[in-house]
Amino acid sequence: MRRSNLALVLRHLRDAGPRSRARIAVETGLNRGTVSSLTAELIDRGLVREGDVERGGSVGRPGQTVELDGRGIGGIGVEINVDYVTAVVLNLSNAVVFEHRVALDVQALPAEAVLDAVTELAIRALAECDERQVTPVGMTLAVPALVDTDDGVVAFAPNLHWTKVDAVSGLRRRLDGHTPGFWGSLPRRHSAIQVDNDANLAALGEFAMGSRAGTADLVYLTGETGVGGGVMVDGRLLRGAAGFSGEIGHMPLNPGGDLCGCGRRGCWETMVGLAALLRMAATPDDPVCDPSLDLEQRLSMLSGRADAGEPRTLDALKLVGEALGLGASILVNVFNPRVLVLGGYFASLGDYLLEPMLAELHARVIAPDACEVALSTLGFTAAARGGAHVALEAVLDDPTLVALRHTP
Template sequence: MHQSWPGGRTSESSSPHRSSRIPADQATVRRSNLSLVLRHVSERGPCSRSAVAVETGLNKTTITSLVGELQARGLLKEIGPQHAGSVGRPGLALVLDGSKVGALGLEVNVDYIAAFATDLAGRVLIDRRIGFDAMGSAPERSLAKLAQVIEKAVADLDRSGVALAGITVAVPGLIDTATGTVVVAPNLNWHGVPVVDSLLSAGVSPSVPITVDNDANLAALAEYSSGVAMGTPDLVYLTGEVGVGCGVISSGRPLRGADGFAGEVGHIMVDAIGERCGCGRTGCWETKVGLAALVRMATPDHAYGTDQQPVRDPEERLAEIEQRRAEGDPRVEAAVTEVGRWLGRGAAILANLFNPRVIVLGGFFARLADGLIPIAQAELERLGMTVIAGRCAFTASTFGFGAASRGAVDVVIERVLSDPTSIAIRND
């Protein structure tokens, strides 16, 4: 099931009287009805044309025409027959197709670039992550590498006969989604980086829509759409990367803030005499609970910025920490305990602010959930408002470090569901 993820970029008419006097043109009505039928089949699963007509309120003649067009665009197909239990000839069932329509999600983070692609029905086509030192690279070099990853993904999809409907890029920072610009990403040292324009200049096809969004917002969408908290209307997602971002779903909708910058909880000051943060301030929450903090405490010989070997994927760092923990290394256990305490203390603030039912832990938080959650939950209940904290629980994501790129794919799919005419009619 794909949930709507409003991006806040569609403007309403400033004059309701003017808009009410102008009838919608036929193309707009047609596009709206195509979306209604496609979304209905996507959410309900196999259903007959008659059932779609009854449940959407459209007449059968209109349904026949709309289904024909959606089939021509490769978005619906018929299987069957479907038996509804009534007397008469069973009808064929409509299901989502989209096997030749692809959605590509990417994530640029401190030490990796991830690519994830599915077809419209959610079948995974690409799932890869490569180690890359984005923290130690200039934005131009990082974006050049990202363009290479996109080029390879597009080529792979093309060889499979899949046309790309769109690309969404996740970045850990403040994003101007209207222009596709990273306003600031402290851990990447990006300031005013025009991601979309740079990718187009690097050769990414201008015919493919590209959007950019915050990694935590996209990860929260993935969890709400298909993750461990699927359908939970009030949740908080914590990224568990080198930086700690936060995505909030409130009453089933993303909480973005006036400029789309909500969720930068990693830079809440929690210790005035603590470590210096990548944002330039001192004692930010992510200096206590981010992956860099854990690595610094658990494996100081391999701390970020001191490692002499090539850039290491976060999975490699975690594997080493897990091995040392399994061997009973007291330094590692103490580090996990310390991160758990600070995780719970920060979560208590979030619980008081947002009153979520679930706090989903992503990234390395999820990998070490058995050690982190009991400690964090105890701190949450100790410091949070009793009636709030007692109804809020931590849970571990199953998406690992791939949640943001999955959410990025959901954004593309939502765009197709909202406007099926964005997919060309097939000639084969």
Template structure:
């Protein structure tokens, strides 16, 4: 809370660094004009950020044709710092490493039937993947700013423990401690977070990249066997008092519906989950239903049928889209996001879900003009969570550039 010269400097370093990220390569003079800082101050700040390896002098001189002395472009230096994201999900493990400028250094996914493994075995495999990612960062001459693990369950961020992950069959696993031990107590911070939260963060970054500014309120729906929700409100991740926010899968929206894994009837999951879609769209002996098949392959087949105009498939998709809208409207009324992002399997099948979904929302939202809520399909799809994990580690650096290089006050957990 209390601020001194050091935090003042830290703040302004962060302002400059984030401005370059948000607005792209720029001359010092331009940064000064944009941020309101003095030219001299910006020079000093940029010099320090260059020294820390976070910014670099741009190769290009500047756009021609302008009057006066051309400026020296300053841009993000992707070479020195990377964030690593990892993910444990029902049927795969994944890692990704992003550099400071958002470039993908590495992305790796391996299929694994996590639910039928011992957690310990899964964590061993994951440790291998993370070591591989960190090695790739090292090989590039970079430093790992942090690793964040995404899990489909309830996470207590403070203690780094996974309280409950029904779809994995995990319960009270101290994932951070377990992983830190496996990785030999690494210097970089290691965090866990909910999969949907991290995916929401990744989508938020993506949105910022595309639309420039505006839109600081976003809801992400991740569709898989279960349904997860991630909420970004006013640019901040909504975590809730104990970090258990976004549990939207069990909203009772269809009292006449199927029995849910949680024991109750009519949960949202039971009408929009992937299993339900497949049951509606196919016969019991249809090979697409085979649970041992890769999810992406099953989705590809559904997509093919939809494109071919198969009536039953289209009907099932329209049905899911409508139910998605019925639950979505609840979220929109409560949270009033600017954007509702369809992630996970909803993204793959977005083209057929979007129309019925939007119409269902329009019918149910109180705020004028549907609360101004746009519905978009995720471009990241199933990769959103790992990306978000890498992103969140990088965000720490953007918030406090002094974590990196020079005096490096300590890669504080």
């Protein structure tokens, strides 16, 4: 009961911003005395601090505001992708404490070697936490894969060539062996290290700190090699019975269409995946198809051509935009989200994709006042940020995880 009320006040402070105790009491329905007691405890745990005094508001004694003090708590998110590994540390206020990216040819390396690299990155993140006096409360790994979140096992990651990799145990073991001082600062809770699907975490990242943060019903689409999706339903992440939800890349939208990597024809991915865009926008011997280029180089080339008005590129983007709207209409009809966020390359090239996409979407969505479409502002870091956010959620759910400073 106490726990749940502490969480209530802490969340309210995060969502609604700094305010006086009396106001919190009115807004949460708790008693003023109770709020005083709760905030005192939160202050003692270092999660909240007193801020300015509300002056000149109206008649009466001015209120002493209290506000979230996220500086002392950090959540770590690490994303493993095809050609890089990224780590982000966010504090409770969602401010970036640490961010680092390492290029890594994950497909070419055994999973163990990748976990070694992840460990190295995690240790750097933990060192930064230590230096900045940030207490790490958890770490989440984002992987482009079907993940068993309960066991912390990556079941199947086609793009990484991983099958049944026990990522959580592997990471825990490495951190245990390596400099126990750092690991000692991560709590021993079972859930202190987690793994999850990257698109799911990216959706959470958008929900936590994207341009439309806090939108309870949100669909996130990301365009990379394939197409990924993550869905927030009523403020909670949709996971499905086995945690395998959001597999939207293989919706069969074009019966006689192109062959997909999955062996079938006409999957959405064959219409809006990066490969489809390249195929339509360029011949195979075009420089943009050079296999030594990475994603961002390709995108800047395409973007440059589109800006220059190159017709083939513009045509390709229009077709991809229409196909994007076609598939998105299904998701919008099924989920009725408030907003659809486009990430990955859909965001990078959004200026050109948005118009044809919206036309198709509006033509096909049943519900009036169809949902808005927004471009992600988190770039390629959404998943790592979502991972960090998941770790922080544990504290917002149960503030007593953070130790008291003074003995009571």
